[in-house]
Amino acid sequence: MKPKYKRVIIKLSGEALAGSAGHGIDTPTVQAICSQIKEVFDLGVEIAIVVGGGNFWRGRSGEGMDKSTADYMGMLATCINALGLQDVLEEMEVPVRVQTAIEMKQIAEPYIRRKAVRHLEKRRVVIFACGTGNPFFTTDTTAALRAAEIDAEIILLAKSIDAVYDSDPLTNSEAIRYSELSYIDVLNQGLKVMDSTATSLCMDNHIPILVFGLNEPKNILRAIMGEKIGTIIQEV
DSSP, X not given: OOOSOSEEEEEEXXXXXXXXXXXXXXXXXXXXXXXXXXHHHTXXXXXXXXXXXXXXXXXXXXXXXXXXXXXXXXXXXXXXXXHHXXXXXXXXXXXXXXXXXXXXXXXSEEOOHHHHHHHHHTTOEEEEXXXXXXXXXXXXXXXXXXXXXXXXXXXXXXXXXXXXXXXXXTTOTTOOEESEEOHHHHHHHTOSSSOHHHHHHHHHTTOOEEEEESSSTTHHHHHHTTOOOSEEEOOO
């Protein structure tokens, strides 16, 4: 079977890299994630990754701190994760380029849209770090923005739960699981999928979002192949 998608954005939360420890980078967890990415890469899919930084720092963690400063600290945390992903993928012989929205040319390229697209065309994985480079925006918004800029066909939103629910399934055994939603449903119901800015940006640019659990070892591949997993958010 051929992959359903040619060019995708994979959005990884920082927490996804922490494993059971809940903070920092757990090497076996990152290796497992990168093995899935390599499997998809070997099928010829063009892959860009947006990574969060919540395993080290979240902007909202800075209680009493200037919001812009706290957000910039979070952006730096995403760069740590991007370099960690790059290292493991390169050990698996996957060519990778990290691009940062804040210039730090000693360790990564600055984000340039045309260069990012060229890397994808030349069969390199591109990891976008430092969010949008602006405070008050999340890495979810970064995923939506970069997807629009590089013409990605879909955002694969890998989470710790297997789909979107109307409430937290860990605390509510009767939580309703959704297999399909519209952007408006997500916004109107205040579902905690992406922040409203990111959801609106995807809606305006007709970019579908697939929310699925990262715990299953083949889920990234299944998503790329078009299997019905998780929750798809798109125009209806």
